[in-house]
Structures are given as structure tokens and as C-alpha cells.
Amino acid sequence: MTGGFAVRAEALEKRYGEKRALDGFDLAVREGTVHGLLGPNGAGKTTAVRILSTLVRLDGGQAQVAGIDIARQPREVRARIGLTGQYAAVDEVLTGRQNLEMFGRLFHLGGRRARQRATELLEQFDLADAAGKGVDKYSGGMRRRLDLAASMILAPSVLFLDEPTTGLDPRSRGEVWQSVRELVASGTTVLLTTQYLEEADKLASRITVIDQGRAIADDTPDGLKNTIGGDRIEVVVTERADIPRVVKVVARVSDGEPDVDEAESRVHASVTDRVSALTEVARTLQDEGVPVEDIGLRRPSLDDVFLRLTGHRTETKDEKNAESAKGTAA
Numbered sequence: 001m002t003g004g005f006a007v008r009a010e011a012l013e014k015r016y017g018e019k020r021a022l023d024g025f026d027l028a029v030r031e032g033t034v035h036g037l038l039g040p041n042g043a044g045k046t047t048a049v050r051i052l053s054t055l056v057r058l059d060g061g062q063a064q065v066a067g068i069d070i071a072r073q074p075r076e077v078r079a080r081i082g083l084t085g086q087y088a089a090v091d092e093v094l095t096g097r098q099n100l101e102m103f104g105r106l107f108h109l110g111g112r113r114a115r116q117r118a119t120e121l122l123e124q125f126d127l128a129d130a131a132g133k134g135v136d137k138y139s140g141g142m143r144r145r146l147d148l149a150a151s152m153i154l155a156p157s158v159l160f161l162d163e164p165t166t167g168l169d170p171r172s173r174g175e176v177w178q179s180v181r182e183l184v185a186s187g188t189t190v191l192l193t194t195q196y197l198e199e200a201d202k203l204a205s206r207i208t209v210i211d212q213g214r215a216i217a218d219d220t221p222d223g224l225k226n227t228i229g230g231d232r233i234e235v236v237v238t239e240r241a242d243i244p245r246v247v248k249v250v251a252r253v254s255d256g257e258p259d260v261d262e263a264e265s266r267v268h269a270s271v272t273d274r275v276s277a278l279t280e281v282a283r284t285l286q287d288e289g290v291p292v293e294d295i296g297l298r299r300p301s302l303d304d305v306f307l308r309l310t311g312h313r314t315e316t317k318d319e320k321n322a323e324s325a326k327g328t329a330a
């Protein structure tokens with residue numbers, strides 16, 4: 001009995017030495033939906049996915065996947081799930097078709113059925129034309145789609161996707177999103193981890209935000225964006241001394257207190273009527289003769305969500321890479 005939930009987890013605990021990778025993590029994923037698990041580096045996303053897919057043992061709490069207890073009946077769970085890890089699992093040397101047939105045999109499908117299943121999946125993931133090409137010649141997006149196809153060999157009822165689009169260009173990302181949508185339309189439930197609010201927003205009907213091993217929010221994408229106040233207006237001033245004046249102007253069009261980022265000379269705030277807010281702020285600042293470096297509207301980011309929910313910022317992979325690149329350059 002699933003009670004309408006493909007995944008239910010309560011108070012999951014996982015420790016690695018002193019580190020609490022999961023620290024009382026709760027999750028409920030409705031059947032037939034895409035559920036986003038959104039969080040920054042090290043939040044515990046992969047740990048949660050690995051526990052739910054029975055690859056690692058939990059230290060506390062309990063969970064059911066497809067109505068089955070993960071600790072008591074891990075084999076039965078494994079028969080009903082698919083998993084695409086954070087790093088591609090396909091073999092570079094083989095062609096797309098050979099990869100899928102190999103996975104089919106690993107799952108004991110038998111040669112004939114494995115070939116048949118490979119053909120179906122190559123069609124479904126729009127890889128039929130590239131079936132005979134070596135995977136080393138695939139683009140990032142094609143590789144990810146092949147990865148997805150491989151995790152669908154047994155047509156699982158629940159699919160775990162761990163950061164399926166990290167590192168992909170926008171076009172490849174769009175292709176993977178399309179494949180995920182089609183999977184869900186065909187009845188699969190998907191738990192998708194991501195560091196991008198935009199991705200969770202596009203795909204998921206519900207989002208759990210995870211930080212330091214705990215769920216800190218669980219809402220619809222709109223609900224989540226509403227807690228941080230929808231779209232944002234952002235002004236970067238030329239002179240830091242002008243920040244207080246800009247705060248006043250921005251406050252007039254905002255439904256909340258403007259946030260100030262002193263280091264970047266940036267003032268930003270949530271707005272409901274985005275275009276008129278932008279027009280008014282631009283006009284007022286020009287009238288008052290306040291020099292502006294940049295002004296614009298943007299969608300809320302994971303960082304905005306975090307700032308609001310936890311009071312501290314997240315550090316994205318890109319920033320981390322930029323930091324270490326700076327370190328090496330210095």
C-alpha cells in the first residue's frame with residue numbers, strides 16, 4: 001500500500017564519521033509526479049538518493065519506496081526503481097545500442113529481449129539515429145539521455161535522477177527536461193535532485209529544499225517563489241555612497257524590504273508588477289541623477305530561496321570552481 005506516495009521517508013539519518021550527511025530528513029513524493037530535491041553542494045541530496053535506492057544503509061529513520069520498506073526488503077525495492085547517478089555510467093567505447101543491450105543483459109533480459117528493449121529506448125529517447133555511434137562521439141545531452149535510457153531498462157515505477165543536467169549546455173539541458181517530462185507522462189514517478197531552482201521550477205510539481213541534511217521547505221514551485229516574493233528587481237550602483245538613496249527608490253515599488261549587497265554595490269528586492277517597477281525605478285534614478293552600472297529584472301535563484309529560508313547564502317559549484325581557479329591563478 002502506497003497511500004498515493006511513491007516515496008515516503010521519515011527522520012532519515014546518515015553519518016559519515018562526525019559528519020551528519022542526513023540529519024532527520026523527511027520526504028513525501030506523490031505517485032506519477034516529478035518531485036524536486038533542491039539544495040547546494042554537500043546538502044545531502046546524493047546521500048538521500050543513495051539511501052532510498054538502497055545503495056547505502058541508513059543509520060536511523062525509515063522509508064518506503066513504492067510502498068516497500070527500504071531496510072527490510074531492499075531487493076524488492078531495487079526491482080521497482082531506476083537510478084541515474086551524478087556521473088554518467090555509460091561506457092565510452094561502446095555504441096549507444098551496445099550500451100543499452102549490455103545493461104539489458106546485466107538485468108537478465110536475455111539477448112533477444114535486450115535487443116528489443118534497446119530499440120524501444122533508443123526511439124523513446126530520440127537516439128535512434130545515433131544508435132550505431134560510439135558514445136565518445138555523443139554530446140553531453142545525448143550521453144545524459146542514454147544514461148536515462150539505461151536506467152529505464154526495466155521500466156521502473158520510481159526513477160531517481162541525481163543532478164541529471166549539471167554541466168550541460170542550455171540546449172542539452174532542454175533535451176533532458178523533455179525526456180523527463182515524457183517519462184512522467186508514461187506513468188513513472190521521478191525524484192530529481194538539482195542545484196538549480198529554475199530546473200526544479202520547470203519540471204517539478206513539488207519541491208523539497210534540503211540544507212545540512214534536513215528538509216527546510218516543502219512546497220509547490222509557486223509557493224516557494226511566493227515565500228521569497230516572485231521576480232526581483234536589481235540595481236547595481238556606480239557609487240557605493242548612493243546605496244541608501246537607491247534603497248529608498250526600490251522600496252517604493254517593492255512588496256518587501258530591499259536586500260543590500262554592499263560588496264557588489266547591489267540593491268535588490270521582490271516585485272509583483274515587474275515591468276512598471278523597472279520603468280519607475282529607472283526613471284526616478286535618472287531624474288535624481290543617480291549613476292547606475294546596471295539595472296534589471298531577474299527570476300529568484302536558489303540563493304534567494306536560501307537567503308530567505310536560512311538567513312545565509314549558498315555557495316554554488318560555479319562559485320567554488322571560480323574560487324579555486326582564482327586560487328591557482330594567484
Ligand SMILES: Nc1ncnc2c1ncn2[C@@H]1O[C@H](COP(=O)(O)OP(=O)(O)OP(=O)(O)O)[C@@H](O)[C@H]1O
Pocket residue numbers: 016019020021039040041042043044045046047048086195
Ligand atoms: N562516502 C562519504 N564519506 C564521507 N563523507 C561523505 C560521504 N558521502 C557524503 N559525505 C558527506 O556528506 C555530506 C552530504 O553529501 P552529499 O553527496 O549527499 O551532498 P549533495 O547534496 O549530493 O552535494 P553535491 O551537490 O555536491 O552533489 C557532505 O558533507 C559530504 O562531504
Ligand SMILES: [Mg+2]
Pocket residue numbers: 045046047086162
Ligand atoms: Mg550529489
